[in-house]
Amino acid sequence: MAEISRRAVLFGVGGLxxxxxxxxxxxxxxxxxxxxxxxxxxxxxxxxYELVATPSGYSGQFPGPLxxxxxxxxxxxxxxxxxxSPTSLHIHGLPLSPxxxxxxxxxxxxxxxxxxxxxxxxxxxxxxxHPHAHGDVERQLLMGxxxxxxxxxxxxxADDRLLMITKDLQVNGVARPVITPRSGRVRLRxxxxxxxxxxxxxxxxxxxxxxxxxxxxxxxxxxxxxxLTEILLTPGERAEILVDATSAGRLELRALPYxxxxxxGAQSDDRLLASLNVPAGLAPIPLPGSMRKIDxxxxxxxxxxxxxxxxxxxxxxxxxxxxxxxxxxxVASGTTEVWELVNEHTMDxxxxxxxxxxxxxxxxxxxxxxxxxxxxxxxxxxxxxxxGPPGRTVYHCHIASHExxxxxxxxxxx
Ligand SMILES: [Cu+2]
Numbered sequence: 001m002a003e004i005s006r007r008a009v010l011f012g013v014g015g016l017x018x019x020x021x022x023x024x025x026x027x028x029x030x031x032x033x034x035x036x037x038x039x040x041x042x043x044x045x046x047x048x049y050e051l052v053a054t055p056s057g058y059s060g061q062f063p064g065p066l067x068x069x070x071x072x073x074x075x076x077x078x079x080x081x082x083x084x085s086p087t088s089l090h091i092h093g094l095p096l097s098p099x100x101x102x103x104x105x106x107x108x109x110x111x112x113x114x115x116x117x118x119x120x121x122x123x124x125x126x127x128x129x130h131p132h133a134h135g136d137v138e139r140q141l142l143m144g145x146x147x148x149x150x151x152x153x154x155x156x157x158a159d160d161r162l163l164m165i166t167k168d169l170q171v172n173g174v175a176r177p178v179i180t181p182r183s184g185r186v187r188l189r190x191x192x193x194x195x196x197x198x199x200x201x202x203x204x205x206x207x208x209x210x211x212x213x214x215x216x217x218x219x220x221x222x223x224x225x226x227x228l229t230e231i232l233l234t235p236g237e238r239a240e241i242l243v244d245a246t247s248a249g250r251l252e253l254r255a256l257p258y259x260x261x262x263x264x265g266a267q268s269d270d271r272l273l274a275s276l277n278v279p280a281g282l283a284p285i286p287l288p289g290s291m292r293k294i295d296x297x298x299x300x301x302x303x304x305x306x307x308x309x310x311x312x313x314x315x316x317x318x319x320x321x322x323x324x325x326x327x328x329x330x331v332a333s334g335t336t337e338v339w340e341l342v343n344e345h346t347m348d349x350x351x352x353x354x355x356x357x358x359x360x361x362x363x364x365x366x367x368x369x370x371x372x373x374x375x376x377x378x379x380x381x382x383x384x385x386x387x388g389p390p391g392r393t394v395y396h397c398h399i400a401s402h403e404x405x406x407x408x409x410x411x412x413x414x
Pocket of ligand 1: 315348349350397398399402403407
């Protein structure tokens, strides 16, 4: 059990559980704040696809418009920089060619670029887009530049809701929204689009934690639903959970107290993110069975990446801060590697790799991911198949200020 728990914590999930619910006391915030409006859904983006970065969000919307597509769809997207400073558009999580993702291609004010890509097979899931202008990412995220992407699977029978969590823990741009379920099972597509908030999420009825089922991580569906009572979602990460809505009453999605400084460190407050106002009489919907098969490739070479920091002004990988003109790592296309992510610093660093999805070695279940938390003093091993197109891209900490202050490197797949 101790082994399972340790692995579960490293993988970013806790409370692996078979069924039922457990009563765990909840420390309430200082005041009970009122509920917000019914959960709004972002405006869908329609063809021809155009996005403009503006000081009030992408195309003036916060969160940005929803790009909803299917595997195999061709996406032609015009992106214009309507800011008065450089920006770039990162398509977070989709395994696209480095040339298409282009995180380092900064557009000057007024410039437009054109993306043309096909949604890869096996990627049905939840993604997002956001700026990647090195040194200015935190400021631009906090301006409200972030938007959702859904690659539909059409396979899960549930009331499908997108919850994009942004600055001040707003959900889809509002504080503490209410969801009124329309069927007996609700699918929450959770995106942590905050600049720096690591969220330990739970679903509560009163003070009782409810069991929910994880069905997808960053890279889409997992093999089978996994019963959990909490899940850690670092900046950048996504998780999709199924919540049972067959008992009338109030359920709360809460960010539970969590320390980014390891066990015993200062904890965040318990905060309400959204509530579910479950009406009586919704018919039960069975859980999905096997959702897909995920194979784990074997790595042929191991590398070590040491995450560290000095005060709150400098963050490093292997002792160096980011240099736009330096290639830190070269990998041969077609190979699979194991990366040892070693955190020698005093706080969590969520590690993110562009363009190439990975799996966490020794995780309690198989899942494709693009972001993984590395707790202080720990080592997390990931296995990365570099089977996509070659090119030059980046890996970095997804706490925006850490990335801005140097915790990023350049990877060249040749
Ligand atoms: Cu960091």
